[in-house]
Amino acid sequence: MDGVAAALIVLLHQTATGSFFVLLAAPEGLRRRGFLKVVAFTALALEGVIFGVSFALTGITLWMVGFSLVAILFTGSLFLKEAEKGFFMYRLLVLIGVLTLAASALPFRIASSLSFNDGFLFLNFFLSALLLGSVTTGMLLGHWYLIEPGLSIKPLKRLTALYVLSTLAQGFFILVTLGLLASTGDGPPRASLFLSQYGLILAGRVGVGILASVVLGILVWETLKIPHTQAATGLLYVAVVMAVVGEFLGRYLLVVSLVPL
Secondary structure, eight states: OOHHHHHHHHHHHHHHHHHHHGGGGSOHHHHTSTHHHHHHHHHHHHHHHHHHHHHHHTOOOHHHHHHHHHHHHHHHHTTSTTGGGGHHHHHHHHHHHHHHHHHHHHHHHHHOOSOOOHHHHHHHHHHHHHHHHHHHHHHHHHHHHHHOTTSOSHHHHHHHHHHHHHHHHHHHHHHHHHHHHHHSTTOHHHHHHHHHHHHHHHHHHHIIIIIIHHHHHHHHHHHHTTTOHHHHHHHHHHHHHHHHHHHHHHHHHHHHHOOOO
16 A cells, blocks of 8 residues: 555544544533534544545455444434433444554554564554544534533643643654664664654654644643633644644654654
């Protein structure tokens, strides 16, 4: 599969699964609102793009089918009169999401010649899902305040904090990965070769995906102290772009070099 397409598929699935993960941090009252339908349809749209790209290039994989079927059932349950019962499907969806994240990482683990264990690679995928899910869901929630102006600001602050913390954790992960790269196999020569081939991409991954994202997250947090949800939502728009670009570059580096960044 083309490196760009493979990176895009992984990125979109991480965003879709992460959007459901982060709702665990939201108050139960928010999860019962129509906002959950917005998140569900957004995730389904992302999975639809994944199906289209995959079908055109390599074919549909079992993990895509499994997650999408459960996501469709969960979304349908939101339209039932007793929608609260659909949260059994939500918990199942989160579990399937964790399993499909691991399944999407499996090809890279098999192909990699580095000594990264399974948990290390999965941690990279899970952090990306939290990062992308929190900033995307936060941006969607920012618009929801136009519909429900009296909604507490706490859910948006919680998502913003999760976004900043997961971005910082991803930055620390990159430092650890580069350290392992320099100390694994032929060590410094291999690290030097990696930097010579992918140095600019790595710089974009760190500069845009980590540094710029952290700065934007802090700005959103400070804006919410005013509080000004519309301004915060505008900043979250930019934060989504920064996060997507940074994480895409990270997945592209994984596809072309088998180094999780």
